[in-house]
Amino acid sequence: MRSLAALFLLAFPALAEIAPERAAVLEHMVLQDCGSCHGLTRKGGLGRPLTAEALAHADREGLALIILDGVPGTAMPPWNPLLTKAEALWIADYLKGETP
Numbered sequence: 001m002r003s004l005a006a007l008f009l010l011a012f013p014a015l016a017e018i019a020p021e022r023a024a025v026l027e028h029m030v031l032q033d034c035g036s037c038h039g040l041t042r043k044g045g046l047g048r049p050l051t052a053e054a055l056a057h058a059d060r061e062g063l064a065l066i067i068l069d070g071v072p073g074t075a076m077p078p079w080n081p082l083l084t085k086a087e088a089l090w091i092a093d094y095l096k097g098e099t100p
């Protein structure tokens with residue numbers, strides 16, 4: 001069983017760390033909090049578009065860092081008081097349309 005769990009973690013690192021209940025909270029946060037600047041449909045507003053198309057070439061690690069640290073000198077705030085690295089990666093995947 002142990003090795004099976006390890007295999008699962010290797011195959012789905014981001015997914016394995018986020019419980020479904022937490023994923024629902026994160027999804028809501030993207031809509032409500034990120035949506036206030038990036039638009040409810042993420043097509044952009046004060047912040048840039050965050051659609052899967054707009055982020056198709058963006059690196060998930062890079063996106064997670066922007067989400068955690070914000071963009072200094074712009075309205076994009078750091079979310080690290082609210083999110084773990086794994087959660088920021090989950091959001092990056094979610095924005096890129098790569099979560100179930």
Ligand code: HEC
Nearest residue numbers: 033034037046047048063066067071074075076077079091
């Ligand atoms: C108060 C407004 C505001 C909120 C809330 C906000 N953002 Fe932003 N965000 C911005 C702005 C403005 C930029 C553009 C910064 C720049 O000019 O480089 C940005 C940039 C970004 C980028 C980089 C996009 C790119 O193409 O480089 C990502 C990713 C991002 N935001 C994700 C998020 C996520 C995820 C949330 C919610 C957890 C969020 N933002 C909430 C204002 C906001």
